[in-house]
Amino acid sequence: QKEVEQDPGPLSVPEGAIVSLNCTYSNSAFQYFMWYRQYSRKGPELLMYTYSSGNKEDGRFTAQVDKSSKYISLFIRDSQPSDSATYLCAMSATAGNQFYFGTGTSLTVIP
Amino acid sequence: DAGITQSPRHKVTETGTPVTLRCHQTENHRYMYWYRQDPGHGLRLIHYSYGVKDTDKGEVSDGYSVSRSKTEDFLLTLESATSSQTSVYFCAIKSGTSVYEQYFGPGTRLTVT
Numbered sequence: 239q240k241e242v243e244q245d246p247g248p249l250s251v252p253e254g255a256i257v258s259l260n261c262t263y264s265n266s267a268f269q270y271f272m273w274y275r276q277y278s279r280k281g282p283e284l285l286m287y288t289y290s291s292g293n294k295e296d297g298r299f300t301a302q303v304d305k306s307s308k309y310i311s312l313f314i315r316d317s318q319p320s321d322s323a324t325y326l327c328a329m330s331a332t333a334g335n336q337f338y339f340g341t342g343t344s345l346t347v348i349p
Numbered sequence: 350d351a352g353i354t355q356s357p358r359h360k361v362t363e364t365g366t367p368v369t370l371r372c373h374q375t376e377n378h379r380y381m382y383w384y385r386q387d388p389g390h391g392l393r394l395i396h397y398s399y400g401v402k403d404t405d406k407g408e409v410s411d412g413y414s415v416s417r418s419k420t421e422d423f424l425l426t427l428e429s430a431t432s433s434q435t436s437v438y439f440c441a442i443k444s445g446t447s448v449y450e451q452y453f454g455p456g457t458r459l460t461v462t
Contacts, residue, residue, distance in 0.1 A: 244391070272449050281439055281453030282392070289448075326391060330448075335399070336407060337382075337451065341391035 241265055244327055244340025253349050257314040261327035261340045264308065268329040268338075271303050273312045276324045276342065285325075286312065317347045352376050355440050355454040363462055368427040370457050372440030374420075378452075379445035381423040383407075383415060385436040386456075392439065398423055430461045 244261045251257055259273075269290050274282035286301045288294045288310075294301045300313040310329075314321055327340040352375030362368050372381060382397040384407075394407030396415040404415050412434060414426045427434055440454040 242391075246389075270448055279456075281441075281455055283453070284450055287449035328392075335397065335405070336394055338394075338408075339384075339392035341389060 241338040242327060242329060242340045245343055246341050248344040248346065250346045250348060251317055253317060253319060253347055255317050255347070257317050257321070257345060257347075259312040259314075259325050259327075259343050259345070261310050261329075262308055263310075263329060263338075265329075265331065265338075266305075266308065267331035269305075270330040271301070271310050272328040272330075272337075273299075273301060274326045274328060274339075276326060278323075282326055317345075319347045319349050322346045353440060353442055353452055353454040355438075355457050357457060358455065359458045361460045361462060362430050364431060365429050368430050368459065368461075370425045370438055370440075370459070372423045372425070372442075372454060374423075374442045376442060376444070376452075377420060378442040379420075380443040380451075381417065382441040382443070382451065383413070383423065383425045384439045384441065385409065385434075386439060387436050395425065395438075430459075432461050435459060435461045 242263045272287040273285045275285045276282040291305045298315045302311045324342040326342040330337045354373045356371045383395040384392045393409045398404045398417040416424045438457045441451040443451045
């Protein structure tokens with residue numbers, strides 16, 4: 239079983255839609271959670287991060303963590319064509335050593 | 350963009366040859382990481398470093414070695430390349446004071462024929 243599971247999509251939505259991206263994990267020791275965005279043929283870039291359970295909002299993006307269900311989500315409101323990318327979740331049990339990534343979800347926002 | 354470069358950016362090599370990929374940073378960050386990215390597997394950690402000459406294995410370290418003799422450089426070596434090591438390799442850096450913020454390089458596309 240993989241440490242982190244993520245639906246690869248692809249996901250295609252119209253501009254302005256709300257997008258929900260999700261990951262599940264098996265290691266209850268994970269406490270640091272991150273979302274990265276990766277454009278085609280580029281390196282991933284950190285989008286959001288949260289510690290332990292709860293919500294965090296940054297502009298059009300909201301990250302949620304439910305440790306009891308081992309489930310994390312990223313919501314994108316008012317999606318834009320520029321949001322078209324692959325989104326990867328990542329998590330870690332310790333501060334800075336091994337990070338475990340999901341396989342990524344490919345998102346296309348259609349104008 | 351974070352000051353992180355990778356060289357070469359593209360390489361084609363034959364099975365059985367040694368290959369070294371270089372990651373160079375100008376941020377003076379403590380942590381450096383090597384990942385490979387493959388369809389269906391996402392990003393997987395190969396090795397990481399938490400200081401000069403301090404390295405540790407990740408989840409897919411077999412067939413790879415690393416060295417870090419200077420803060421700014423982290424080398425990944427494939428001693429005898431195999432076709433299964435065809436992949437895109439990403440280097441990442443992180444400061445010692447940050448828990449989350451890894452900055453990734455542009456990647457090296459390696460093909461082993």
